Amino acid sequence: MTTEKAKSNPTEQANRNTQTNPKSGHKPKLLMLNKPKGYVVTRSDEKDRKIVYELLPPWAYTDHWKPVGRLDLDSKGLLLFTKNDKLANKITTPGGCLKTYEVIVRGIVTPEHLKMALKGVENSGEILKVFQVRIIGGGGAKTKLEVVLDEGKNRHIRRLFGTMKDPKFKTALKVLDLKRVQIGGLHLDVESGKWRFLSSDDELLLV
Numbered sequence: 001m002t003t004e005k006a007k008s009n010p011t012e013q014a015n016r017n018t019q020t021n022p023k024s025g026h027k028p029k030l031l032m033l034n035k036p037k038g039y040v041v042t043r044s045d046e047k048d049r050k051i052v053y054e055l056l057p058p059w060a061y062t063d064h065w066k067p068v069g070r071l072d073l074d075s076k077g078l079l080l081f082t083k084n085d086k087l088a089n090k091i092t093t094p095g096g097c098l099k100t101y102e103v104i105v106r107g108i109v110t111p112e113h114l115k116m117a118l119k120g121v122e123n124s125g126e127i128l129k130v131f132q133v134r135i136i137g138g139g140g141a142k143t144k145l146e147v148v149l150d151e152g153k154n155r156h157i158r159r160l161f162g163t164m165k166d167p168k169f170k171t172a173l174k175v176l177d178l179k180r181v182q183i184g185g186l187h188l189d190v191e192s193g194k195w196r197f198l199s200s201d202d203e204l205l206l207v
Helices: 010-015 060-062 085-092 113-121 157-163 200-204
Strands: 032-034 065-068 076-082 099-106 121-123 126-128 132-139 142-151 174-183 195-197
Touching: 010 076, 010 174, 076 113, 085 142, 113 121, 113 157, 126 157, 132 195, 142 157, 157 174
Parallel strands: 076 174
Antiparallel strands: 032 076, 032 195, 065 076, 099 142, 099 174, 121 126, 132 142
């Protein structure tokens, strides 16, 4: 995102100082974005890929609203931003806010796979495990899961299921689609590519 792009919308620039709810006097500390696939969670990208700030008003970039955690290029869903580092740390500290994902896996996920995910598997010297997991759908050679994490490592869910094999074809399971739908008690409720501020009630769902 270039500075020229950040300055290209004068209406949005004018709105940067109207971030207080006139009824409650609440000044939002967080905003949520429904991140689509194909966007990188960074302020700039050396490969010139699309970045999440292109989906937000220019002041989010210039006023240094920072992403709370990460979603990789091929993942989508709930992504929070804040300028409050202490609040960000509370949300991202392992054992703090649970994160819930809807995941579509290529391959048949069995009860034994779920037990392995709960117990933990080793990958690249790290133990990867889930806090909760259940099968919520599927058909053919695909399985839809609800996965809950209490900590998030790099490409955690993709790597975890990639260590397991389809019981019939003996090929590695592969995550085809990953969407974060909830953080703590906060549910994703905006359309893909859209954003909104969190209310004071929303913030209580997180901390």
